[in-house]
Amino acid sequence: MNNITIEHILRAHKIIIPFIHNTPILTSGTIDQICKANLFFKCENFQKSGAFKIRGATNALFSLDDEEIKNGVATHSSGNHAAALALAAKWRKTKAYVVMPENSSEIKIKAVQEYGAKITFCAPNLEAREQGLEKVIQETGAVFIHPFNDPKIIAGQGSCALEFLNTQSGFDYIITPVGGGGLLSGTSLAVAAKSPKTQVIGVEPELANDAYLSLKSGSFVPAKNSNTIADGLRTSLGSLTFPIIKKNVSEIITVSESEIVLAMRCIWERMKIIVEPSSAICLGAILKKPQKFYGKKIGIILSGGNVDFNNLPW
Amino acid sequence: MNNITIEHILRAHKIIIPFIHNTPILTSGTIDQICKANLFFKCENFQKSGAFKIRGATNALFSLDDEEIKNGVATHSSGNHAAALALAAKWRKTKAYVVMPENSSEIKIKAVQEYGAKITFCAPNLEAREQGLEKVIQETGAVFIHPFNDPKIIAGQGSCALEFLNTQSGFDYIITPVGGGGLLSGTSLAVAAKSPKTQVIGVEPELANDAYLSLKSGSFVPAKNSNTIADGLRTSLGSLTFPIIKKNVSEIITVSESEIVLAMRCIWERMKIIVEPSSAICLGAILKKPQKFYGKKIGIILSGGNVDFNNLPW
Numbered sequence A, B: 001m002n003n004i005t006i007e008h009i010l011r012a013h014k015i016i017i018p019f020i021h022n023t024p025i026l027t028s029g030t031i032d033q034i035c036k037a038n039l040f041f042k043c044e045n046f047q048k049s050g051a052f053k054i055r056g057a058t059n060a061l062f063s064l065d066d067e068e069i070k071n072g073v074a075t076h077s078s079g080n081h082a083a084a085l086a087l088a089a090k091w092r093k094t095k096a097y098v099v100m101p102e103n104s105s106e107i108k109i110k111a112v113q114e115y116g117a118k119i120t121f122c123a124p125n126l127e128a129r130e131q132g133l134e135k136v137i138q139e140t141g142a143v144f145i146h147p148f149n150d151p152k153i154i155a156g157q158g159s160c161a162l163e164f165l166n167t168q169s170g171f172d173y174i175i176t177p178v179g180g181g182g183l184l185s186g187t188s189l190a191v192a193a194k195s196p197k198t199q200v201i202g203v204e205p206e207l208a209n210d211a212y213l214s215l216k217s218g219s220f221v222p223a224k225n226s227n228t229i230a231d232g233l234r235t236s237l238g239s240l241t242f243p244i245i246k247k248n249v250s251e252i253i254t255v256s257e258s259e260i261v262l263a264m265r266c267i268w269e270r271m272k273i274i275v276e277p278s279s280a281i282c283l284g285a286i287l288k289k290p291q292k293f294y295g296k297k298i299g300i301i302l303s304g305g306n307v308d309f310n311n312l313p314w
Helices: A006-016 A029-035 A053-063 A080-091 A106-114 A126-140 A151-167 A182-194 A210-217 A241-248 A257-271 A277-288 B006-016 B029-035 B053-063 B080-091 B106-114 B126-140 B151-167 B182-194 B210-217 B241-248 B257-271 B277-288
Strands: A038-043 A073-076 A096-101 A118-122 A173-177 A199-205 A251-255 A297-302 B038-043 B073-076 B096-101 B118-122 B173-177 B199-205 B251-255 B297-302
Touching (some): A006 A151, A029 A257, A029 A277, A038 A151, A053 A080, A053 A151, A073 A080, A073 A126, A080 A096, A080 A106, A096 A106, A106 A118, A118 A126, A151 A182, A151 A297, A173 A182, A173 A277, A182 A199, A182 A241, A199 A210, A199 A277, A210 A251, A251 A257, A251 A277, A257 A277, A277 A297, B006 B151, B029 B038, B029 B257, B038 B151, B053 B080, B053 B151, B073 B080, B080 B096, B080 B106, B096 B106, B096 B126, B118 B126, B151 B182, B151 B297, B173 B182, B173 B277, B182 B241, B199 B210, B199 B277, B210 B241, B210 B251, B251 B257, B257 B277, B277 B297
Parallel strands (some): A038 A297, A073 A096, A173 A297, B073 B096, B173 B199, B173 B297, B199 B251
């Protein structure tokens, strides 16, 4: 089913509804005044496991049958996908094995442990992560669940935009962050089917502008190693997500590190909610290009709220 | 109208409804698991001006006629009442004069300025504040609006519990912080009228345990100067609030500084919302006395979310 359609997203949504939150949509009069636009924030920072990632992980795990899943599931991730997979595996009553870079943030390690996954630490580079994962899979027989380049994951992440569009209509833009592109591609498919006049925009850090370069050149450009504060957005696009994004996303906007921090602080101060840098980046794009968004109705997916409070960027 | 009744609270609510948010009530599965109880959080941290204080201030200002208010309103406050009065004065189209200690937090000074109030700074002690206020009133003819010891303020703050009880019933406990006692006394009046089986509990810092000592001894005990992190709760009870609390509040629980910080971090991490120490203290009381609250249905008023992010307690 590499040709993912709205039917897959609807089915994913039906599968995951018993487990996830239909997260609230918040607005802020003050931020609307600052941006001179009408902003609607879909708060996946309030989602189970603290991020939208639980949508895809839950869909993936409940789409596998008992036989397929009997030896557990595995992934490598430094972040929210690891915690999501661990929690979804708990619900699915199977084991989760997670290969995490040894420099992962304490709060994310803690979350994965609390949900009962087995963690194997590795050196903080892609090669060590892939080798570590290979070894875990050989030893356990667990099924690999890719963080984004998987039709079930993409369909699951698309369910967030479905909920958004079930509540609000007439958006000029829907904006999501883009790392590997699971959320952005799923969102773009849902929006193309349900609200075709709405343009979908992806936002990424200037320091990890691979999606911008890929869309501009028309062919895949990998992400360089970067330490952008938006740690969920360091990844390259995947072979499944890139073509979907190429077809359905109108623009990628890049945002500097200081603009990300400014936007994060703005959301914390004005909305009194906690979002991680990878989520705040979407407001960063609006603050960066005010004339583009002036007077528009805009939906923003606040993707997650897992922040290390011992290591804040101010 | 020193004998404040539910009618005054209902009237206050009607007056302020066009201006304030009916704030959301949030729950957290994880915190319920930790506390083994059913907790409902009334999120006044999402309220206009970032705290419940806008309820009382708005009621006070819209209860005065144009003639009474023509020279503006004045108060002394280091915190949320100052910002609330400034915003309410803007709505009421009159001037606000605020005497603030020169060591007030930057974020609170900024808020008062943004809402257009005129600030006079003074030395950080009660005498200087009262003298500063006296001078401002003489010069301007502004009306003094006390932060809590005023029937209109108490009735306004009571409207929060009204909204709470309009949405949820069957609470065993409703818990609020207590500083000067405006919120606690207003809440206790609303609960006594609308849900008489619900017990109302006030929570204050061990370092500012004047309400605890007053209730225990039966006569007013003033607060000692303290630097509790819960900066909204450093004040003594007032001549109006104390008798109401004495009559309607079943218990005052005191919480240590480290317990306040732990509870604040728990809410930030688990609920992804920003509350100030003076609000987090209520969860601190539940974490401190788990056996008392085991299995109970509990309403907590999260009073505000104005936090100085440059000066976090961890």
